[in-house]
Amino acid sequence: MTALPVEWVLLAYYGPSAHRATYGRLGGTTYTKDYIQLSRKTDFTNALANLFPPPDEDAGSVSITYRWPQGTAPGAIVFQSADRPHLKWETSQGAPLAWKMTPEPNEGTAETIPGNPNHLDTDAAEGELELLQHSGAGQPYLLAIKLRGQPAALHVRAYLEDPTDRYSWANLDLTPPEIQALAQQTSQSSALAWSNFQSGGTEPSAAVSAALSELSASTNIEATIDSFDIDTGQALTAYLQDPAYGLFFDPDKNHDGWLQPTPLNNSIRGVLDELLEHLRAKFPTTSQSDAVAESLEVSPDDVAAFAKKIENGDYEVLDTYASTKTRGSAQRAFSKKIRENYSNQCAITGISTTEFLVAAHIVPWSQDQKIRLDPSNGICLSLLMDQAFESGYILIEDDLTIAVDWEKVGKDDSLRSQLEACDGGKLSLPKQHPPKPDYLRRRRELN
Structure with missing residues (x-):
């Protein structure tokens, strides 16, 4: 995965309160929480409701997923409780692993904070917090990172302030100055700090950054552009149309995933229109055609990465990375999921011969970067049905009824005979991720 724009960060000082919340439920009165308490301040609660909008006015919570490179855990943001809002997790599973102790943490473990997480009595658990102060790990902080375009996910990490070399891989200094400033606002008695971030655009890949350097040093822009390969040229075009700004984070990385994009230099800005x-x-x-995309060259590593994104519910593919090979790789991962969903059969005709099947996007690839991998935005169709759907000869209603546009068919009797059998029929339902009515409406509006 690539770095994505950061929308909001919550930081918690790891003191007695956070330790007791994340260590586990041990009985008594202090180790019984399965949540971290949040602020009651109006600006905080308003920001929380905007970032994680409840499904309706009466909803007291919103389900979220905690994510870290090695796994996920279900949770919730509770807006209404007896005392104040809080971040909750499943009692039976405990706090997200990224916030828990482990005896020998390293950059390859989900956990960052050193300590024994297995005590069953309160005194021993309290002792682990005391031992932490002498472990060389320094002062831990818990982070929850909200990325733009991921409305139901928080990426969780722990960082260490002033650790010894043994724990340098999790040093708070690896975070941007803005995050370090949040840490300085906290203490044992005032444990929380947070900030919204204005971030957006698309992060430049290594190839794009190298191309920009070449252009900055060039005395012949056209000749330099002619030297780029097609993937670099397309990625550079997409980037210059929407350059990154603000703060970015790569959720596939543990502690070194932060990025602050460098603004375009003046030499590039001055000739931007000419460059484009x-x-x-x-x-x-x-080409945005799904049938064409299924025949494009792919990168096995990219296909695996896109499959993981689909599994994690992250469906965005940014234009900066939508080169020919990336388009093919994304389509390959998307197609595998869609074909499995529809039992390797066309949802209209039932054709099951692999060579005649296409994973068709409902909202076209070109229309929305955020849902390019969404299984609910795909239908398994035969080649003929894909072309008919792509060109608006068949429409699919919200209730999955298929309607043929006979005016478009016109006097082509052979095409009419092929489409008559499906007119008025129903799309076959997939095993999961049925087409979203909103996506179907968006497709109909394009025709």
């Missing part, structure tokens, strides 16, 4: 004109002429947009 040459780039668009030299590297026209990759």
Whole structure:
């Protein structure tokens, strides 16, 4: 995965309160929580409701998923409780592993904070907090990171302030100055700090950054652009149309995933329109057809990465990375999921011969970066049905009824005979992720 724009960060000082909340439920009165208490301040609660909007006015909580590189855990943001809002997790599972202790943490473990997490009595658990102060790990902080375009996920990490070299891989200094400033606002008595971030655009890949350096040093822009390969040219075009700004974080990385994009330098800004004109002429947009995309070259590593994104409910593919090979790799992962969902059969005709099947996007690839991998935005169709759907000869209603646009079919009797059998029929339902009515409406509006 690539770094994504950061929208909000919550930071908690790891003192007695956080320790007792995340260690586990031990009985008594102090180790009984399965949540971290949040602020009651109006600006905080308003921000929380905007970032994680409840399904309706009366909803007291919103389900979320805690994520870290090695796993996930279900949880919730509780807006209404006896005392104040809080971040909750499943009692039976305990706190997210990224916030828990482990005897020998390292960069490869989910956990960061050293300590024995297995005590069953309060005094021993309290002792682990005391031992932590002499472990060389320094002062821990718990982070919850909200990324743009992921409305139901929090990426959780723990960082260590002033650790010894043994724990340098989790040093708070690896975070941007803005995050370090949040840590300085906290203490044992005032444990929480948070901030919204204005971030957006698309992060430049290594290839894009190298291309920008070449252009900055070039005395012949057109000749330099002509030297780029198609993937670099298309990625550079997409980046220059929407350059990154603000703060980014790569959720596949543990502690070193932060990025602050460098603004375009003046030499590039001064010739931006000319650059884009040459780039668009030299590297026209990759074909968006799903059938064509299924025949494009792929990267096995990218296919695996996109499959993981689908599994994690992250369906965005940014235009900066939508080169020919990336488009093919994304389609390969998407197609595998869609075909499995529809039992390797066309949802209209029932055709099951692999060579005649396509994973068709409902909202086209070109229309929405955020849902390019969403299984609910795909239907398994035969080649003919895919082309008919792509071109608006067949429409699918919200209730999955298939309607043929006979005006478009016109006097083509052979095509009419092929489409008559499906007119008025129903799309076959997949095993999971049925088409979303909103996506179907968006597709109909395009025709």
